Amino acid sequence: MTSAAVSPQLSRPATLAKPRFLEPAVLGVLIFIGAEVMFFSGLMSAYNIARAKVPMAIWPPPDQPRLPVESTAANTVVLLVSGLLLWLAVRAFHKNKQAVVLAIAGCTLGGVFVAVQGYEWVGLLSQGLNMQRSAHASFFYLIVGTHGLHIIGGLVGLLTVVRRLVQGTATLAQLRAAQVFWSFVVLIWPVLYVMVYL
Amino acid sequence: MSATDHAHDDHGHHEQQNFFLKYFWSTDHKIIAQQYMWTGVFMALIGGFLAYAFRMQLAFPGKFIPGFGYMSSLEYNAAVTNHGTIMIFWFAMPVLIAAFGNLLIPLMVGCDDMVFPRINRLSYQVFLISAVILVSSFFVKGGGFNGAWTAYPPLSANSDYNMAPAGSSLWLIAVALEFVAFLLGGINFIVTAMSSRAPGMRMWDVPIVVWMIVVASILFMLSVGPLFAGAVMLLFDQNFGTYFFNPERGGDPILWQHLFWFFGHPEVYVVLLPAMGMSGEIIATFSRKKLFAYKTLLYTVFATGIISFFVWAHHQFIAGIDPRMANVFTVTTLIISVPIAEMCFLYIATLYGGSIRLKVPMLWGLAFVAEFLLGGVTGIFLGASGADIYFHDTYFVVAHFHYTFVPIAIIGFFMGFTYWFPKMYGKMLNETLGKIHFWITILGFNMIFIPLFFTGMWGDHRRIYNYSHFPDLVKNGIMQDLRIMATVGLLIMLSAQVIFLMNLIKTALSKQENCGPNPWKSNTLEWTAPSPPGHGNFAVMPTVYRGPYEYSLPDRESDFWPQSEPPDADKQA
Ligand code: HEM
Ligand SMILES: [Cu+2]
Secondary structure (H helix, E strand, O other): OOOOOOOHHHHOOOOOOOOOOOOHHHHHHHHHHHHHHHHHHHHHHHHHHHHHOOHHHOOOOOOOOOOOHHHHHHHHHHHHHHHHHHHHHHHHHHOOOOOHHHHHHHHHHHHHHHHHHHHHHHHHHHOOOOOOOOHHHHHHHHHHHHHHHHHHHHHHHHHHHHHHHHHOOOOHHHHHHHHHHHHHHHHHHHHHHHHHHO | OOHHHOOOOOOHHHHHHHHHHHHHOOOOHHHHHHHHHHHHHHHHHHHHHHHHHHHHHHHOOOOOEOOOEOOOHHHHHHHHHHHHHHHHHHHHHHHHHHHHHHHHHHHHHOOOOOOOHHHHHHHHHHHHHHHHHHHHHHHOOOOOOOOOOOOOOOOOOOHHHHOOHHHHHHHHHHHHHHHHHHHHHHHHHHHHHHHOOOOOOOHHHOOHHHHHHHHHHHHHHHHHHHHHHHHHHHHHHHHHOOOOOOHHHOOOHHHHHHHHHHHHHHHHHHHHHHHHHHHHHHHHHHHOOOOOOHHHHHHHHHHHHHHHHHOHHHHOOOOOOOHHHHHHHHHHHHHHHHHHHHHHHHHHHHHOOOOOOOOHHHHHHHHHHHHHHHHHHHHHHHHOHHHHHHHOOEHHHHHHHHHHHHHHHHHHHHHHHHHHHHHHHOOOOOHHHHHHHHHHHHHHHHHHHHHHHHHHHOOOEOOOOOHHHOOOOOHHHOHHHHHHHHHHHHHHHHHHHHHHHHHHHHHHHOOOOOOOOOOOOOOOHHHHOOOOOOOOOOOOOOOOOOOOOOEOOOOOOOOEOOOOOOOOHHHHO
């Protein structure tokens, strides 16, 4: 069935410039985030299925210590501001402006978030809420703990880049890759908060 | 980024000192491909040995098994479980996705290495650790995990039931680590194929196998998350007494089945697509014809990928799901067989009117399509929920998925290996030995699984370790004969691999000259690199002028036209 005429592909310009939409590092992180979104979806749907099966929708079990709803709401704001600061840091870097201060401030707020979360966990544990208490408690620690590990991982990534930023060796792709991942862990938190705490 | 990573020097005179660096610490995609391939083959030998052991037990229950000893019911379950786990996660995945993906993607898109070479090396290292953990789990107290490769709770969650407390946790950890390894590898594949293509290579010039590996990687990325979540939950249930899958305090055991199969079904296409792609390359090359309907094939692949996320509950038809939901999943399952069939038809159309050369890789490529069809067709019976109530958990299911997985993993490995062997090692394998090996392997394979379709239809449940305890499973007195026949088939198939080994040794010892860059007269870019390609792959980085399947054009003298040959090169010559 090949046409007898000379193939139309003959005159391909050899130096077809490849448009690069994204730096490979950023693209890699985005793909990884895709996997992460599915991972958290797995946790969340498991949680919702377990919750939907509870007789008469008594959730969490009434005999359990109450979760720190208000202080965590405040902490959520802290995390969102941290995400905003890092976004601004990337923008500043892109425009060759001072980015270090913004980045360090953002990381600090991220650190505050983890510290407050840890403090709340200690409180809950001392009130006797541990993972073996109920399916609700199992899910609470699993989901919040998994997110906490992501925050810590994101911070480690950010701090490595911030160090290079201070030394003046960081590239935009590196900063953006770390910041994109950070945006993911920041933005998924309000969803988890609403689902698990409220 | 990639070129700067090769700090060490690979040239001949340093070989002795650098052996470790070269083969265990390399970031070269070709070396990593070999690491994955040979680790996978080694694991397949273990998996094959386990199959030998439990098939002997089924054929000759309670008898002494040479090389194994007497088999207890617990050992039987552990053998079956780890056979399945190894063949899927430590053979099919590393060989098809990781080894061929690593070997082919940079060579076929015409770049010097993966975009993230050190992540690539890390991927293999994590994989190797996971393999070591899995194998060591056979030797801990209580033995290896024995709750089937699907690891349904409560059996998998509670060591009072499975009696393998350490084995089941090690198994889960190994599987989870293995997922991490392929996650790292898959990111590399996708990014490399998207951002490192040779100048001139448009989307439609990418060889179909690269597309299929990329789509398979995307499927893996998007499906593995929920199972990873489930694996963590199961690990907690096993070790910390949580209640995720335990209904006692609000958990749900069926939840695991959903998390598992949400991954598990896309996973079958994750391993299918690379093999499908390889057979496409081979069939086009050895029919000397343009691959039929490249774009349709590609859209078919995308469709398969998308639909594969909506069929998983066909594994739970009898797990107590709502019958209305079962209907929905019956329909989606029947729909997904359309693109799968389409792929096979496009390959057959490629063959039509071609000048077919039955070289060994082509035999494997054709066998792949023919045998896989049997597996796909029997899937349709299982997908009909009414029929599946009877078929579920019988040997019919076992035969179904072996007619898919054996073509994918074993035939797929041999087809890719024999086709790209000259590229990897610069020598040609012996054709005669290759053909003998091919025919005996195929004979053995069919002899195992055709009988199992029948024993399954006649009632053999798949998780029984001694059928002499079930005297009613005797249909006309030939049930046991069929079981023995399957075991004999396995022995034939296993012993055929000796011929393969002989072929390898013979080729390695032979003093034949280098086969040159393009022994099969194929069009894709890897055949313009030297065999084997050195560091950086290409002597001159290629530029692409046309699609990958321009064979037997009427207005050209030679019957192929490499992608990187400048348009008027032959006129000048
Ligand atoms: C890509 C090729 C395929 C592979 C590798 C594959 C693999 C498998 C595996 C491993 C199982 C058994 C899982 C277990 O219980 O241990 C299975 C079961 C099943 N397969 Fe396939 N399959 C493939 C194609 C298909 C197709 C095309 C269909 C339908 C159109 C299909 C329908 C089913 C159904 C309905 C079951 C469930 C049977 C049961 O457990 O009762 N499969 N398949
Ligand atoms: Cu399935």
